[in-house]
Amino acid sequence: xxxxxxxxxxxxxxxxxxxxxxxxxxxxxxxxxxxxxxxxxxxxxxxxxxxxxxxxxxxxxxxxxxxxxxxxxxxxxxxxxxxxxxxxxxxxxxxxxxxxxxxxxxxxxxxxxxxxxxxxxxxxxxxxxxxxxxxxxxxxxxxxxxxxxxxxxxxxxxxxxxxxxxxxxxxxxxxxxxxxxxxxxxxxxxxxxxxxxxxxxxxxxxxxxxxxxxxxxxxxxxxxxxxxxxx
Amino acid sequence: xxxxxxxxxxxxxxxxxxxxxxxxxxxxxxxxxxxxxxxxxxxxxxxxxxxxxxxxxxxxxxxxxxxxxxxxxxxxxxxxxxxxxxxxxxxxxxxxxxxxxxxxxxxxxxxxxxxxxxxxxxxxxxxxxxxxxxxxxxxxxxxxxxxxxxxxxxxxxxxxxxxxxxxxxxxxxxxxxxxxxxxxxxxxxxxxxxxxxxxxxxxxxxxxxxxxxxxxxxxxxxxxxxxxxxxxxxxxxxxxxxxxxxxxxxxxxxxxxxxxxxxxxxxxxxxxxxxxxxxxxxxxxxxxxxxxxxxxxxxxxxxxxxxxxxxxxxxxxxxxxxxxxxxxxxxxxxxxxxxxxxxxxxxxxxxxxxxxxxxxxxxxxxxxxxxxxxxxxxxxxxxxxxxxxxxxxxxxxxxxxxxxxxxxxxxx
Numbered sequence: 001x002x003x004x005x006x007x008x009x010x011x012x013x014x015x016x017x018x019x020x021x022x023x024x025x026x027x028x029x030x031x032x033x034x035x036x037x038x039x040x041x042x043x044x045x046x047x048x049x050x051x052x053x054x055x056x057x058x059x060x061x062x063x064x065x066x067x068x069x070x071x072x073x074x075x076x077x078x079x080x081x082x083x084x085x086x087x088x089x090x091x092x093x094x095x096x097x098x099x100x101x102x103x104x105x106x107x108x109x110x111x112x113x114x115x116x117x118x119x120x121x122x123x124x125x126x127x128x129x130x131x132x133x134x135x136x137x138x139x140x141x142x143x144x145x146x147x148x149x150x151x152x153x154x155x156x157x158x159x160x161x162x163x164x165x166x167x168x169x170x171x172x173x174x175x176x177x178x179x180x181x182x183x184x185x186x187x188x189x190x191x192x193x194x195x196x197x198x199x200x201x202x203x204x205x206x207x208x209x210x211x212x213x214x215x216x217x218x219x220x221x222x223x224x225x226x227x228x229x230x231x
Numbered sequence: 232x233x234x235x236x237x238x239x240x241x242x243x244x245x246x247x248x249x250x251x252x253x254x255x256x257x258x259x260x261x262x263x264x265x266x267x268x269x270x271x272x273x274x275x276x277x278x279x280x281x282x283x284x285x286x287x288x289x290x291x292x293x294x295x296x297x298x299x300x301x302x303x304x305x306x307x308x309x310x311x312x313x314x315x316x317x318x319x320x321x322x323x324x325x326x327x328x329x330x331x332x333x334x335x336x337x338x339x340x341x342x343x344x345x346x347x348x349x350x351x352x353x354x355x356x357x358x359x360x361x362x363x364x365x366x367x368x369x370x371x372x373x374x375x376x377x378x379x380x381x382x383x384x385x386x387x388x389x390x391x392x393x394x395x396x397x398x399x400x401x402x403x404x405x406x407x408x409x410x411x412x413x414x415x416x417x418x419x420x421x422x423x424x425x426x427x428x429x430x431x432x433x434x435x436x437x438x439x440x441x442x443x444x445x446x447x448x449x450x451x452x453x454x455x456x457x458x459x460x461x462x463x464x465x466x467x468x469x470x471x472x473x474x475x476x477x478x479x480x481x482x483x484x485x486x487x488x489x490x491x492x493x494x495x496x497x498x499x500x501x502x503x504x505x506x507x508x509x510x511x512x513x514x515x516x517x518x519x520x521x522x523x524x525x526x527x528x529x530x531x532x533x534x535x536x537x538x539x540x541x542x543x544x545x546x547x548x549x550x551x552x553x554x555x556x557x558x559x560x561x562x563x564x565x566x567x568x569x570x571x572x573x574x575x576x577x578x579x580x581x582x583x584x585x586x587x588x589x590x591x592x593x594x595x596x597x598x599x600x601x602x603x604x605x606x607x608x609x610x611x612x613x614x615x616x617x618x619x620x621x622x623x624x625x626x627x628x629x630x631x632x633x634x635x636x637x638x639x640x641x642x643x
Contacts, residue, residue: 054554054637075558082556093551093640097247109236110556153555 001160001192002028002051007060009046009215020046021057022215028161028194033187035195035203038212045165047212048196052085052163053077065160082111086154090166092146094138094153101125101134104152111157124152128182144175151182161192168202180205234568241569244541252573255537258530259577259619260584263612265523267585268592271602273516279600280508284501286426286435288368290471291501292463292478294323297494315458315496317443320360322481323463329477331470334362337443337458339451345399345439347410352399354392354439356412358446359462364423366464374406374421377442385444390421394437415449417441463498471500530577531619538570538627549631550639563632570624571617578616582609 009021020043028034038044049055050062053069056077062069065084072080087093094103105121125131128148138146147167154162164183168176184205187193195206203209204223211219245252296314315337322328323335336359343356357363361379364371377388389412396405405419426435447456465474475498482496483489542549549562589602 049637052554054640075560078553078556078558081554087554089640093547093554095548095551097243106552107555110552110558110561114233157556 001030001032001065002026002194003061003063004051005061005063007047007050007057007062009043009050009055010058019215021050023060024212024215024217025060026210026217026220028192030160030192031187031190032208033184033193033195033206034208034210035197035206036210036212037197037200037203039198041214042212043215044196044198044212046215048163048165048194051161051194052087052165053080078110082107083157084160086151086157086159086162088147088150088154088162088164088167090169092138092143092150092170094146094149096138099135099137100130100141100149100152103138103149104156107153107157120156121152124156125149127155128152142175143171144178147171147175147179148182151179151186155186155191161194162186163194163196165196166198167195168197168199176202234564237564237568238572240565241572244545244569245573248541251537255533255573256577256580258533259527259574259616260530260581262523262527262530263578263581263616264585264588265526266520266612266615267582267604267609268588268602269519269523270516270608271585271589271604272599273512273519274603274605274608275600276515277509277512278603280512281505284505284508286368287501288366288464289468289501289505290465291366292465292471292474293499293501294319294461294463294478294482295497295499296459297497315461317456317458319482319485320458320461322485323461323478325481328481329474331466331474331477333464333466334366335461335463335478336360336362336366338363338460338462339443339446339458341451343412343439343450345395345410345412346414347399347405347408350399350401352395354395354437356446356450357438357440358443358451359440360443362464363440363462366462369426370424371421372424373404374419376421376440382442382444385448386442387415387417387445387449388420388441389417390423390440391419392423392434392436392438393425394434395439396422412439412441413450417445468502471502475500527615527619531574531623534570534574534620535623535627537573538566538624539630541569542566542627542631545631546634546639546642549634550636550642553634553636554640559632562634563628566628566631567621567624570628571620574620574623575613575617578613581616582612585612 004024004026007021007024008019011018011020024047036044036047046055050057053064057070060070064080067080067084069077069080095106098106101118101121104124105117108117108120122131122134125134128151130145130148130152133141133145138149141149162183167183168179171179180202183193183195195203197203208220208222210217294315317337320335320337323332326332338357338359340355340357343354345352345354360382361377363369364376371390372393374390376390377386381388389410391405396402399405399410400408405422407418409416409418411417423436423438441450451457463474463478465471478498479491479494483491483494486495488494552562586604589604593599593601
């Protein structure tokens with residue numbers, strides 16, 4: 001499903017080149033729920049940008065669902081993001097002026113699918129249990145509800161992977177639990193989920209935890225013990 | 232993303248900032264209405280001038296005596312030529328040599344002091360022949376015009392314009408009354424119908440017309456049997472060019488001049504006057520339009536300014552849209568449609584306001600020529616305003632489209 005081979009990413013800060021990723025190789029099979037952990041500065045955000053096709057690696061190969069992403073143009077990357085990846089951000093990133101259902105619909109607009117757009121958006125909202133809030137603006141929803149709208153938006157194009165970057169970072173623990181259970185349910189329905197987090201409690205929902213430090217993978221394990229909270 | 236979708240987004244975006252959108256639109260609105268109004272005024276002036284000139288007769292040629300030229304083309308000063316004579320006019324009117332000429336009349340005159348009772352009035356005196364009304368498009372409203380017999384007899388009769396009737400006779404019926412022209416008694420035998428043109432040109436209603444022979448004998452003393460102009464009536468407006476050639480040939484023959492460049496007369500057709508007047512008012516229209524156009528450009532810059540602000544404000548939104556699959560062209564289109572919608576709507580409202588002002592302004596400022604707004608100019612104004620949105624929206628939209636998604640997402 002996802003194969004990263006020797007991914008590096010260099011940033012130029014002023015005159016100095018900083019390596020955010022120093023050769024990351026990772027394989028994520030289909031249907032896996034993987035958490036990528038690491039302290040700030042470990043390169044996990046950069047890795048998430050590369051996996052999410054928001055940024056191109058400086059070197060290395062990245063194969064996503066059979067597509068060699070490292071060789072694509074901007075517009076092709078936009079297509080990949082649209083069809084293959086569903087984003088869930090820490091700060092929800094909903095369009096403030098659009099209603100919940102419009103937000104969910106948006107990827108379909110860019111996909112050029114005019115057929116059953118509204119039906120599919122409504123179905124996605126229903127799957128996250130927010131059908132009755134379809135007409136509300138993001139500002140009229142709670143944080144947890146906004147994040148569920150964002151998940152519905154991520155799911156509406158039926159992407160290959162769901163990429164969640166600190167999805168619970170702005171939520172209280174109750175809403176966090178709700179969101180994580182939703183993600184786990186989606187994974188149990190066969191959805192591949194890549195979770196970026198620095199909270200062990202959140203990472204505990206995943207089947208596999210990869211730890212990054214200073215741009216390299218320092219551990220890659222499948223914890224046998226699932227924590228109390230995630231149970 | 233479809234155009235319709237883009238339009239929905241644009242309206243949505245503009246409505247979220249109503250005051251700002253309205254103010255931006257105002258710039259274009261003022262520009263377009265100024266263009267519509269000022270070009271309308273310019274066109275109105277053109278039409279007014281053309282009507283004035285055409286009322287003189289569009290099939291009219293005027294022959295003036297000009298400088299005689301010596302051997303080698305030496306200019307000898309205005310009026311040094313042999314001049315024109317009554318016989319020249321008669322020769323021009325000959326249908327044999329000039330088939331495109333209906334008739335030709337001589338004209339001589341100047342300013343004349345008219346007195347009647349205790350009233351006096353200074354008017355324009357013309358001495359001419361019996362064909363004057365038909366050649367110069369005058370109608371005799373009451374009484375009669377003088378006949379060829381009265382011309383031959385140098386009768387002291389006069390036909391006057393309505394302005395003279397008003398000012399000299401106080402509006403009373405002047406027919407049969409005897410007035411004094413330069414202290415000579417003349418009987419009024421007819422009054423012209425008003426030609427209705429006034430303004431920058433000589434008032435065609437403020438005239439007194441007498442037989443040319445009488446003018447020579449009693450009024451233009453000392454100046455001899457001089458003909459100042461010959462008016463030639465061509466068979467039609469289209470025939471003026473042919474008539475011009477014929478008249479030239481007749482006069483060259485009569486004046487024994489073989490080289491046309493040495494001619495001692497000049498022929499001016501009403502068409503020439505019309506053309507040069509149209510040219511002048513055309514330049515006027517262009518200038519008015521250009522001045523108004525400047526405000527349109529300023530409005531366009533206003534749009535660009537606001538669009539740049541909008542793009543900066545929505546950087547994060549652009550990032551989100553890109554993250555979920557918007558391509559460059561989708562973002563470009565969204566902002567272009569927004570700026571074009573803004574300017575197009577401003578333009579449409581500007582056209583309406585321009586129309587309104589074109590109606591109202593002549594009522595307030597009576598000297599203003601009635602603005603004439605042509606349909607193509609309306610479409611052009613609308614097209615230009617949309618074009619301005621496109622042109623000035625291009626840079627901000629391109630800037631939005633080029634944003635990198637990660638940086639845009641990080642923008643606070």
